[in-house]
Amino acid sequence: MPQYKLIYFNSKGRAELPRLLFAYADVEYEDFRFANREEFLEKIKPNMPTGRVPVLEIDGKLYPESGAIFRYLATEFKLYGKDNVEALQIDGVVETMNDILQVLTKIFYENDEAKKAELQKKAAAEDIPVVLSLLEKLAGGDVFVGDSITAADIAFFRTMEVVLSIVTGLTLDNYPKLKSINDKVAKEPKIAAWLAKRPETPN
Ligand SMILES: N[C@@H](CCC(=O)N[C@@H](CS)C(=O)NCC(=O)O)C(=O)O
Incomplete structure (x- = not known):
């Protein structure tokens, strides 16, 4: 099983749907929430692929875009249809x-x-x-x-x-x-x- 880390603000926003998928599939991940906008601007944003979040880290590699993360996880967790x-x-x-x-x-x-x-x-x-x-x-x-x-x-x-x-x-x-x-x-x-x-x- 890959090591997953979901990077987002301490809010539901665009990260809550992936969190629900993790919950439903019962797959372990790190629900990484930075404390506030200052921390985001100083420490997180400069290190994100597009400067925006959510970002899914899979085995140390960073992947942006909530729609892409949604489809990836849903497919991995066999929740994207049988064909x-x-x-x-x-x-x-x-x-x-x-x-x-x-x-x-x-x-x-x-x-x-x-x-x-x-x-x-x-x-x-x-x-x-x-x-x-x-x-x-x-x-x-x-x-x-x-x-x-x-x-x-x-x-x-x-x-x-x-x-x-x-x-x-x-x-x-x-x-x-x-x-x-x-x-x-x-x-x-x-x-x-x-x-x-x-x-x-x-x-
Ligand atoms: N199309 C992107 C939009 C991402 C986006 O706008 N994220 C906002 C938070 S919801 C963000 O990172 N804002 C901070 C910034 O752009 O500096 C997605 O769906 O992931």
Whole structure:
């Protein structure tokens, strides 16, 4: 088994999905969190391949980009479908979900409070429900692809965590398949154990 170290801020952000994959696959890794932005700028950033994080270190070599880390780990942990067609379906789900993340990023980085509130309202009423309806169509039943949990389901769970932390007034009650996927992932014993023990951070 390779030696894994995941390098990121002491926050969930772009590192939480890989952390959930490690948890679900029950694979050991070092969850390396630097203390603050000063430490990042002085000690970490200059040594990262692109100056940004997350970075996954595998046996001493550094690899950037959260999407690449997600696909690599999911493939290593056999969570990326049983064949290339299932991988294609998983990618379809992940790419659709990226439309939600784009909406959320806009809200997250908006500094004007009035504009932020407007964006949040529109996201809850329009932007996110549109994408959730598409995802409901892609869902197979209580998983997106095949007959057991894949990286698509775990990525959806993580996306919903981010959605609910940024946008209020949204539920999955109108999306029965998405609701069962979300509940199923949350109830997986290894995921539940990680959720209970992970460091508490605001985002
Ligand atoms: N496309 C990259 C974006 C990485 C990124 O923007 N990381 C932020 C933290 S979430 C960062 O390192 N910011 C500090 C900086 O750019 O100096 C990915 O998905 O990994």
